[in-house]
Amino acid sequence: MINTFAVLLIFQTLGEGLAYLLSLPIPGPVIGMLLLFVFLIIKSDAVTALAPTALGLLRHLSLLFVPAGVGVMVYAQRIASEWLPILAALVASTAVSIAVTAAVVRWLHKPMAPPPALQPEGRP
Numbered sequence: 571m572i573n574t575f576a577v578l579l580i581f582q583t584l585g586e587g588l589a590y591l592l593s594l595p596i597p598g599p600v601i602g603m604l605l606l607f608v609f610l611i612i613k614s615d616a617v618t619a620l621a622p623t624a625l626g627l628l629r630h631l632s633l634l635f636v637p638a639g640v641g642v643m644v645y646a647q648r649i650a651s652e653w654l655p656i657l658a659a660l661v662a663s664t665a666v667s668i669a670v671t672a673a674v675v676r677w678l679h680k681p682m683a684p685p686p687a688l689q690p691e692g693r694p
Contacts, residue, residue: 574623577616581606 585602588594594601610617642649649656 571623571626574620577620578606581609 582599582602584605585600586598588601589596589598610620
C-alpha cells in the first residue's frame, strides 16, 4: 500500500516538475497521470501491484469533492453575482465535451478492412 502511494506521488511530482520546468499550461497531476499511463503500458506487471490500492482510492473518491464543495460555499456570493457567464461556460464546455467524445467514438469505430492475406480470393 505504501509502495503504491509512493509510486503515485512520484509520478505526480514528476508531472508537477515537468509542468513547472517547461512552463506547460497543463496541470502537473495530469502530466503525471499520463506518465503513469505510459509506465503501466510499458511495465504491465505493475498493474497487478497498483490495482488493490488504486481500487481502494476509487471507493473513497467522493471525499475528493469536499474541498470543491467548500470552495463553492466560500464563493457563493460571487457565483450568485456571476451566474450567467458561469452557466454559459458550463453549457458550452459540456456541449464541446459531448461533441468531441462522439467524434472520437465514431473515429474509433470505423470499420477496418481485413489484412490482404485474409481477404477472400478474387477481391483486391
